[in-house]
Amino acid sequence: MNGMHRLLWAFLVAAGLAGGLAGCASTSSTPSVGVGPDGKVQNPVQLLGQLPLPPGAAIRAEQSLIIGAGDNWVGRVVLDVGRDFDAAYRFFLETYPAQGWTVVSAVRGKNSFMVMTRQERTATFEMVDGxxxxxxxxxxxxxxxxxxxxxxKKP
Incomplete structure (x- = not known):
């Protein structure tokens, strides 16, 4: 993990702790999210808001770290997207820009990467063709x- 990833991770953890403390003070209840026997999230819309997922995609709950819920969540979501890697790649590259996301960079290969921004959010996709x-x-x-x-700072 390089220095930039460590900083991003530390920021996400700090934001999660702050959000968790703020959530403790709130009196509204958030619906619980079910995890099936296969370890996959049953209703991802509760967590990810209006972010679309490829058809048949399933969230790997044990590998994901989602802080917050709905359209303001931060963290990492790991998805099983099935065997059609090309369809999943095209889904993100076509669907997200149609919803207002701007593609900053995209690299296609066995390990593919995309970075997109929208308003005050950045989405990074790392895709591994299995x-x-x-x-x-x-x-x-x-x-x-x-x-x-x-x-x-260096010591």
Whole structure:
């Protein structure tokens, strides 16, 4: 994990702790999210708001870290997207820009990467083509677009 990833991770953890404390003070109840016997989230709309997922995609709950819910969540979601890697890649590349996301960069290969922004949010997609036998996995990271980044000082 390089320094930038560590900083992003530290920011997400700090934001989650702050959000969790704020959530404790709230009196409104959030509907619970069910996880099936296969370890996959039953209703991802409760967590991810209006972000579309490829048809048949399932969230790997044990590998995901979702802080908050709805359209303001931050964190990482790991998805099983099935065996058709090309369809999943096209889904993100076509569907998200149609919903107002701007593609900042896209790299296509066995390990593909995309970065998109919309308003004050950044979405990063890391896609691993597992081939016809293993299935493919997408790791989607959502973070604030202009988060204050602190540069670590050398001791």
């Amino acid at each position: 081939g016809m036998l293993a299935g493919s996995v997408v790791s989607m990271t959502m973070a604030p677009r202009n988060a204050a980044v602190m540069v670590p």
